[in-house]
Amino acid sequence: METSISTKKEQEIKIAVAGTGYVGLVAGVCFAEVGHKVTCVDIDDSKVELMKCGISPIYEKGLEELMQKNYKSGKINYTTDFRTAYREADAIFIGVGTPEQPDGSANLSYIATVARQIAESVEKDCLVVVKSTVPVGTNDKVEQFIKDFLVNDVKVEVASNPEFLAQGSAVDDTLYAERIIIGTESKWAETFLKKIYAPFNLPIVSVNRRSAEMIKYASNDFLALKISYMNDIANLCELVGADIEDVAKGMSFDERIGSKFLNAGIGYGGSCFPKDTKALDYMAKQQGYDLKTVKAAIEVNNQQKAKLFYKASKRLITFSGLKVAVLGLTFKPGTDDLREAPSIDNVPLLLDQGAHVYAYDPVGTKNFAEKYPEGKNGNGNISYVNHIESALDQANVCFIFTEWQEIKNLPAEIYKKLMRTPLVYDGRNIYSLAEMKQAEVEYYSIGRKSVKVKGTKYAEYQNS
Numbered sequence: 491m492e493t494s495i496s497t498k499k500e501q502e503i504k505i506a507v508a509g510t511g512y513v514g515l516v517a518g519v520c521f522a523e524v525g526h527k528v529t530c531v532d533i534d535d536s537k538v539e540l541m542k543c544g545i546s547p548i549y550e551k552g553l554e555e556l557m558q559k560n561y562k563s564g565k566i567n568y569t570t571d572f573r574t575a576y577r578e579a580d581a582i583f584i585g586v587g588t589p590e591q592p593d594g595s596a597n598l599s600y601i602a603t604v605a606r607q608i609a610e611s612v613e614k615d616c617l618v619v620v621k622s623t624v625p626v627g628t629n630d631k632v633e634q635f636i637k638d639f640l641v642n643d644v645k646v647e648v649a650s651n652p653e654f655l656a657q658g659s660a661v662d663d664t665l666y667a668e669r670i671i672i673g674t675e676s677k678w679a680e681t682f683l684k685k686i687y688a689p690f691n692l693p694i695v696s697v698n699r700r701s702a703e704m705i706k707y708a709s710n711d712f713l714a715l716k717i718s719y720m721n722d723i724a725n726l727c728e729l730v731g732a733d734i735e736d737v738a739k740g741m742s743f744d745e746r747i748g749s750k751f752l753n754a755g756i757g758y759g760g761s762c763f764p765k766d767t768k769a770l771d772y773m774a775k776q777q778g779y780d781l782k783t784v785k786a787a788i789e790v791n792n793q794q795k796a797k798l799f800y801k802a803s804k805r806l807i808t809f810s811g812l813k814v815a816v817l818g819l820t821f822k823p824g825t826d827d828l829r830e831a832p833s834i835d836n837v838p839l840l841l842d843q844g845a846h847v848y849a850y851d852p853v854g855t856k857n858f859a860e861k862y863p864e865g866k867n868g869n870g871n872i873s874y875v876n877h878i879e880s881a882l883d884q885a886n887v888c889f890i891f892t893e894w895q896e897i898k899n900l901p902a903e904i905y906k907k908l909m910r911t912p913l914v915y916d917g918r919n920i921y922s923l924a925e926m927k928q929a930e931v932e933y934y935s936i937g938r939k940s941v942k943v944k945g946t947k948y949a950e951y952q953n954s
């Protein structure tokens with residue numbers, strides 16, 4: 491495709507980014523950081539005003555510093571005026587959400603809205619780049635959709651450029667990504683997208699659009715599968731008296747397996763793995779194909795989430811009237827995101843049973859309190875505390891749902907010292923069995939023997 495862009499080699503590239511969530515905002519800020527001129531578009535006025543003041547709508551390490559620096563130097567701006575932003579852009583990145591629908595499919599309505607706005611706004615040739623996670627074939631449809639609604643006689647081509655950032659390390663994951671995947675259908679789009687990414691100096695894998703779309707799902711679902719596999723093995727370890735931590739360590743020396751994402755726990759959460767596994771399963775079903783492995787990963791994960799609650803239910807007659815310390819609410823450390831977090835599955839179960847939950851999380855309590863306001867909730871009560879000690883003080887039982895560093899730093903003895911009954915259910919395998927035994931804490935974790943305390947004199951390892 492011949493375009494005006496190819497002739498202005500050394501000129502600044504003007505980029506518009508649609509959506510200022512994790513994907514859009516981080517991409518926009520990082521494009522500005524490497525020297526492009528960026529306009530981030532969002533529909534929410536108040537959010538735009540906050541971003542102009544250097545305040546990020548999401549909690550992400552290092553993001554606000556880069557927002558402030560690049561706003562000051564004029565490299566990034568924020569607006570609700572999509573028309574101007576898209577009209578002036580050489581490339582428009584779409585980073586809006588594709589949330590899960592009740593049937594598991596991805597909701598593409600936000601993508602469609604942006605595509606239509608682009609079609610009605612652009613006045614010069616431009617490249618539209620889909621960063622959002624979308625079902626295979628969506629890029630083709632987006633291109634056709636834009637062409638159908640184009641107002642001016644310009645050329646618009648769509649490219650796929652999936653995102654691989656993880657929450658909590660999003661800025662570094664973007665600036666120092668292991669790979670950039672670009673999916674294009676023309677030399678022009680490929681060359682232009684490579685030019686946009688040239689300042690990052692990272693490995694670029696160039697494929698066609700459908701393969702790029704599939705790389706995103708295949709990567710996320712592979713990681714989800716890896717976690718579910720370890721959780722499945724962990725459950726078997728408990729039954730046969732093996733230790734999942736030792737098993738994972740032994741496996742990790744094999745370079746073909748690798749050492750990452752082997753941590754068993756109470757299931758994967760977040761905005762990506764749960765959604766992307768269901769979306770791929772749905773996509774396969776649509777094609778009449780039974781994607782057995784991914785289905786199994788979903789099933790194992792669903793069962794894993796409330797595993798500790800049911801284990802505790804066997805140990806305790808009731809949660810009614812008990813003080814339950816909940817340490818960690820977010821789906822993982824380093825984020826305030828609660829989507830599909832184990833706490834979201836477990837806290838309602840505890841409240842239903844009449845527990846008085848004392849929840850601690852370094853950043854997640856505000857968001858959690860929006861769902862479960864402090865005070866009476868159903869049959870139970872919930873209180874939010876700023877110090878772990880306040881949650882543990884005189885507690886009857888403790889659940890650990892997120893491996894925040896401040897929780898990991900807690901010495902085992904503190905449970906024995908502060909709790910009324912030192913009874914801990916750890917969904918993240920933070921402690922060694924030996925230290926809990928030494929501290930005389932009754933301790934249940936994932937894929938390991940439990941530590942039972944007889945009286946207060948001694949603790950024993952036992953199969954649970």
Ligand code: UGA
Pocket residue numbers: 623653654655656657658710713717750751752753754755756757758759760761762763821822
């Ligand atoms: C994930 C991927 O890691 C990113 O590469 C991808 O770009 C992103 O989804 C996305 O599609 O946007 P994220 O959801 O932020 O990133 O979080 P992860 O660090 O991958 O963790 C996901 C879940 O898996 C968490 O609940 C975590 O606790 C769990 N997990 C992770 C385990 O249970 N065990 C592990 O060994 C690793």
